Amino acid sequence: MTDEPQDAPVETAEPIADPPVGRRPGREGGAHGESDVGLLEREGDIAADYLEGLLDIADLDGDIDIDVEGNRAAVSIVGADLSSLVGAEGATLEALQELTRLAVHRETGVRSRLMLDIGGHRARRREELTILGTRTAEAVRDSTEPVRLDPMTPFERKVVHDAVSAVDGVLSESEGEEPQRRIVVRPA
Amino acid sequence: MLEDALDHLVRGIVDHPDDVQVDLRTLRRGQVLEVRVHPDDLGKVIGRAGRTAKALRTVMSALGGRGIRVDLVDVDEVR
Numbered sequence: 001m002t003d004e005p006q007d008a009p010v011e012t013a014e015p016i017a018d019p020p021v022g023r024r025p026g027r028e029g030g031a032h033g034e035s036d037v038g039l040l041e042r043e044g045d046i047a048a049d050y051l052e053g054l055l056d057i058a059d060l061d062g063d064i065d066i067d068v069e070g071n072r073a074a075v076s077i078v079g080a081d082l083s084s085l086v087g088a089e090g091a092t093l094e095a096l097q098e099l100t101r102l103a104v105h106r107e108t109g110v111r112s113r114l115m116l117d118i119g120g121h122r123a124r125r126r127e128e129l130t131i132l133g134t135r136t137a138e139a140v141r142d143s144t145e146p147v148r149l150d151p152m153t154p155f156e157r158k159v160v161h162d163a164v165s166a167v168d169g170v171l172s173e174s175e176g177e178e179p180q181r182r183i184v185v186r187p188a
Numbered sequence: 189m190l191e192d193a194l195d196h197l198v199r200g201i202v203d204h205p206d207d208v209q210v211d212l213r214t215l216r217r218g219q220v221l222e223v224r225v226h227p228d229d230l231g232k233v234i235g236r237a238g239r240t241a242k243a244l245r246t247v248m249s250a251l252g253g254r255g256i257r258v259d260l261v262d263v264d265e266v267r
Contacts, residue, residue: 050200057193058251084250095246102232102240103200 041066043073043104043112050103051077051096051116060085062118073114075100082119090125093118094153115155126159133163133172136185141169146186151176157183190252194221197244202229218255221248225260233260 044066055062055077062079077085086093097116104112117123132149140147149160157174160183164172171188174181191212199205204226211222223244225233234241245258 050196053196053200054193057189057196059189087246087250092246092250095243095250098239098243099197099201099247102235106201106203 037068039108039110040068040071040073043108043114044068044075046104046107047073047075047100047114047116050100051075054096069115071113073104073112074117075114076117076120078119085118086121090121090153093121122155125156129156129159130163133160134167136160137164137167137170137172140185140187141167144187146184149183149185151180151182153179154181157181190219190248190256191221193251194223194244194248194258197247198223198225198233201240202226202232204229218257219252220257220259222259222261227262230260230262 048064048066051064054060060079060082062077062082065076065078067074067076084092085096087095093116096118097114100116101112101114104114115122129152136147136149152160161172161174164170164183164185169188170185172183172185174183176182191210195208195210198210199208202208202225207224207226207229209224211224213220213222223233232240233244235243241258241260248256248258
């Protein structure tokens with residue numbers, strides 16, 4: 001499935017970084033070609049500085065964890081009460097992720113696919129959606145009737161696609177345009 | 189605090205951070221954060237289809253409450 005969160009922060013006409021010659025990575029391969037752990041660690045450090053500065057100014061308590069997951073930097077803010085930074089349905093979290101990606105891009109010159117989590121929001125959402133994807137896939141397999149899910153963000157769809165693909169006999173695809181884009185699960 | 193937070197967020201994403209200026213004005217209808225950036229950075233803080241400006245507004249609302257407004261001031265604008 002191609003539902004990687006493709007919400008790259010700045011869409012420019014010319015590519016910012018050329019992929020390595022001779023190897024043209026698919027979209028799943030990342031905006032900057034083969035994953036480069038050194039670059040991703042640097043992305044995490046830049047993101048942490050940017051976010052730490054905001055926490056200090058806003059007088060919010062939070063620790064920042066940096067990791068590399070798959071081929072993207074993963075930055076988490078953990079702390080007691082960060083719900084204001086998550087916002088309704090994660091809207092503030094998405095906004096902060098967008099700004100953090102731009103801050104990283106300014107320093108590295110490479111478009112960032114960094115994933116931000118705050119207060120474990122994404123981790124929890126991932127669990128819920130994995131269960132939803134698995135149950136839906138099993139229901140479609142048993143009934144052979146397609147099921148159309150509610151619209152979701154690119155991140156959410158990716159989690160559901162992954163859960164569906166772990167069940168034999170069904171497949172998932174996305175239809176519609178953002179922000180109404182939604183997953184349909186069908187018998188394979 | 190709010191103007192410092194917005195100043196930090198904007199400085200981090202533009203090419204001319206020293207040209208960023210944020211002023212908090214209190215009007216009768218509420219508070220307005222006025223952002224001024226280098227003319228070359230204006231597109232950057234607006235973003236594709238206004239996404240960056242929207243993200244800045246979303247975060248500032250989270251920090252400052254729904255009443256807060258964020259205005260990007262175009263320096264070439266005749267006021």
